[in-house]
Each structure stands twice: as C-alpha cells, then as structure tokens.
Amino acid sequence: MNPVFRDLKTSIFEIMSGEARRLGAVNLGQGFPESDGFPDVRQAAGDALMHQSNQYAPMRGLPILRQAVADFYQKYQGIDLDPDRQVLVTSGATEAICAAMISLISPGDEVVVFEPMYDAYVPLIRRAGGIPRIVQLSPPHWRFSQADLHAAFNARTKLVLLTTPNNPTTHALGQAELRLIEHYAERHNAFVVADEVWEQLVFDDPHLSVLHLPGLAQRAIKIGSAGKIFSLTGWKVGFVCGPAELVDQVARAHQFITFSTPPALQHGVAYGLALPAQRFDEALAGFRESRDYLVKGLNDAGFTVLPSQGTYFVNVDLVASGIDRPGLEFAFELLNQHGLATIPLQAFCESGRDLPVLRLCFAKARESLDKGIEALKNAR
Numbered sequence: 001m002n003p004v005f006r007d008l009k010t011s012i013f014e015i016m017s018g019e020a021r022r023l024g025a026v027n028l029g030q031g032f033p034e035s036d037g038f039p040d041v042r043q044a045a046g047d048a049l050m051h052q053s054n055q056y057a058p059m060r061g062l063p064i065l066r067q068a069v070a071d072f073y074q075k076y077q078g079i080d081l082d083p084d085r086q087v088l089v090t091s092g093a094t095e096a097i098c099a100a101m102i103s104l105i106s107p108g109d110e111v112v113v114f115e116p117m118y119d120a121y122v123p124l125i126r127r128a129g130g131i132p133r134i135v136q137l138s139p140p141h142w143r144f145s146q147a148d149l150h151a152a153f154n155a156r157t158k159l160v161l162l163t164t165p166n167n168p169t170t171h172a173l174g175q176a177e178l179r180l181i182e183h184y185a186e187r188h189n190a191f192v193v194a195d196e197v198w199e200q201l202v203f204d205d206p207h208l209s210v211l212h213l214p215g216l217a218q219r220a221i222k223i224g225s226a227g228k229i230f231s232l233t234g235w236k237v238g239f240v241c242g243p244a245e246l247v248d249q250v251a252r253a254h255q256f257i258t259f260s261t262p263p264a265l266q267h268g269v270a271y272g273l274a275l276p277a278q279r280f281d282e283a284l285a286g287f288r289e290s291r292d293y294l295v296k297g298l299n300d301a302g303f304t305v306l307p308s309q310g311t312y313f314v315n316v317d318l319v320a321s322g323i324d325r326p327g328l329e330f331a332f333e334l335l336n337q338h339g340l341a342t343i344p345l346q347a348f349c350e351s352g353r354d355l356p357v358l359r360l361c362f363a364k365a366r367e368s369l370d371k372g373i374e375a376l377k378n379a380r
Contacts, residue, residue: 045268061089092236109158116348165310
C-alpha cells in the first residue's frame with residue numbers, strides 16, 4: 001500500500017460528524033450550511049438535468065460555464081481571463097489542488113505551506129513526491145513574517161500553497177503578506193497555488209487575490225469553488241484560473257483524475273454566476289449576521305473569540321477563555337458529555353502541536369447555534 005495514505009488516520013471531520021449523527025449531537029464542526037443553497041441555482045441544474053445533455057462534458061468544462069467564470073471574476077474582482085485558455089472546470093476545489101500538485105511539482109521539490117491548514121494539503125504534496133516546508137502560524141492574528149519565509153524558501157522550493165481567506169484560521173491575506181510571498185516566489189522562481197474558495201465570504205475588506213498582484217499573476221493560479229459561493233458544498237464544482245501555460249499543465253492532470261464534471265451542475269453554476277450582485281450581497285449579509293450572533297452568544301457566555309475575517313467559522317481561544325484542557329480533549333468532552341461537535345485546530349496541524357483553539361461553524365440555524373452556545377456554557 002502507498003505509505004502516504006496507508007499511514008493516514010481517519011479525518012477529524014469524518015469522526016466528529018459520524019459521532020454527531022450517532023449521538024444526535026449538534027454539529028458545529030464540519031463546514032456545511034444547514035440551509036440548502038440558492039434555490040434557483042438548484043432549479044437551473046434540475047432543468048439542465050432533464051433538458052440538456054447528460055453525456056461527458058468537455059474536459060476543460062462547458063463553454064457556457066468557463067465564460068460565466070471569466071465574466072464573474074471580471075465583474076467582481078477586476079480580473080481579466082480568457083475563458084478558452086485561462087479557465088478550467090474541476091470536480092471540486094480539492095480535485096483542483098490535487099491536479100495542481102501532481103502536475104506542477106516533481107519528486108524532491110519543496111512546497112511551502114502555512115499551518116494550520118486544510119488537511120488535504122500535505123498528503124497531496126507527498127503523493128506527488130513533494131516535501132512540505134511548513135510555516136507555523138499562531139493566534140490571534142495568524143500572520144507570517146519575512147523571517148518565516150526566509151527560513152522556508154531555498155533552492156529546492158518549487159511551489160507555495162496558500163489559502164485566503166484561510167480555513168481554519170479565517171485570516172484573509174493582506175497586501176503586505178502577498179507582497180512578501182510575491183518577493184520570495186520571484187526570487188526562487190516558484191509557482192503559487194492559491195486556494196481562494198472562500199472569496200465570496202470575506203466580511204470586511206474586499207477579497208484580495210493572488211491574480212491582483214502583477215508579480216504573482218504570471219506564476220500563480222487561483223482556485224475557486226461553486227460549492228462555497230452558492231452554499232452547495234455537495235456539488236463539488238471548482239475552477240482553476242491563471243496563466244494559460246499553468247492552466248494547461250493542471251488540465252493535463254485533471255483529464256486523468258475526473259476528466260469532466262457533471263454537466264447539469266455546470267449549467268446550474270453558470271446560471272448562478274450571472275445572478276445580480278444583490279443576491280451575493282444578501283447571502284454575505286446573512287452569514288455575517290450568523291457570525292455576529294454566535295460571537296455575541298459566546299462572548300456573553302465568557303468565551304474569547306478570535307477575529308473572523310471570512311469563511312463559515314469562528315475560533316474560540318481556550319486559554320484566554322479559562323479552559324485548561326488540550327483542544328482535542330476538550331472537543332471530545334463537548335461531544336460526549338454535552339452533545340456538541342466542534343473541530344480543534346490541532347487537527348489542522350501536520351506538526352502535531354497542540355493549538356488550544358476550537359473551530360465552530362456558524363453557517364447553521366439559530367436553534368443549532370443556541371444549542372452550541374448552551375453546550376459550551378455548560379462545559380466551562
């Protein structure tokens with residue numbers, strides 16, 4: 001068996017969600033909304049299922065969707081893309097990340113990643129033969145320094161894999177941080193792969209993409225997710241955008257992973273990306289309201305909540321909240337004794353360090369949030 005996967009443990013998301021179902025617990029752990037996304041986008045996909053072709057879609061994605069992606073990014077982020085050469089449709093963002101890793105790095109290449117991080121990154125880097133170089137970030141601000149990058153980059157650095165806004169920290173990279181990455185990527189002639197799936201869920205400043213910086217735009221790809229944009233996480237429709245030569249290279253791997261993505265879902269996403277801006281503003285306002293509701297409830301209960309700049313999540317600082325148990329231990333105590341599933345940020349740390357921080361998803365019904373707040377209050 002391949003040792004990269006043979007030695008992997010069951011993901012904390014599968015464990016927590018499975019136990020939440022078994023125990024009937026409130027699930028504020030795994031990041032999926034309790035509402036079922038944009039109804040008219042689902043209707044558009046349903047209509048396409050019955051009235052459009054259900055045979056293989058083009059490997060790079062339906063032309064109507066690639067054009068819709070290019071139009072969407074031009075309208076909302078001012079990024080100009082050739083839909084025929086600079087847009088690739090994948091079966092979810094994780095497939096896009098996988099295709100990027102196995103097509104852009106070779107055995108022995110080093111990849112700079114930032115911890116805490118999405119738990120798929122390191123296994124995919126290693127499966128491609130790469131060596132992860134981990135930059136550890138710490139609360140409350142989760143920022144890296146020039147010294148951090150100076151220590152991580154070297155002659156073997158081939159690629160930087162970053163997330164903005166970041167899941168799980170919720171931190172959105174600012175201009176200064178991206179400039180630092182730009183400087184070191186140019187200096188070491190490294191590619192940059194930016195996981196930007198939360199780009200429509202940034203609560204304060206406008207989303208800043210790697211493709212906004214001239215020095216990165218020539219060596220970087222951005223990855224987007226229809227599942228996050230429309231709160232349809234089960235759809236698994238992703239986008240890869242960037243310089244044609246990099247998108248071409250990722251497409252070479254994509255054709256042998258999933259080849260194409262369900263055409264009905266592509267039609268639904270194409271419809272959704274053309275919706276009026278008001279629809280996206282309303283969706284963002286709803287998530288912001290849920291975030292603020294959960295933060296206030298936790299603060300009133302005596303918990304210290306770290307700033308949440310984007311994503312579906314807020315993080316509780318356990319030490320500052322007077323909780324003296326390790327994050328993983330406290331998470332299982334909450335689950336087994338108080339009926340609440342959460343995710344400890346330790347689960348996002350390849351190094352195994354204990355980060356005494358607990359992640360909660362606020363993309364839930366008010367009843368679920370109230371039950372979560374009450375469970376945490378009882379666990380103090």
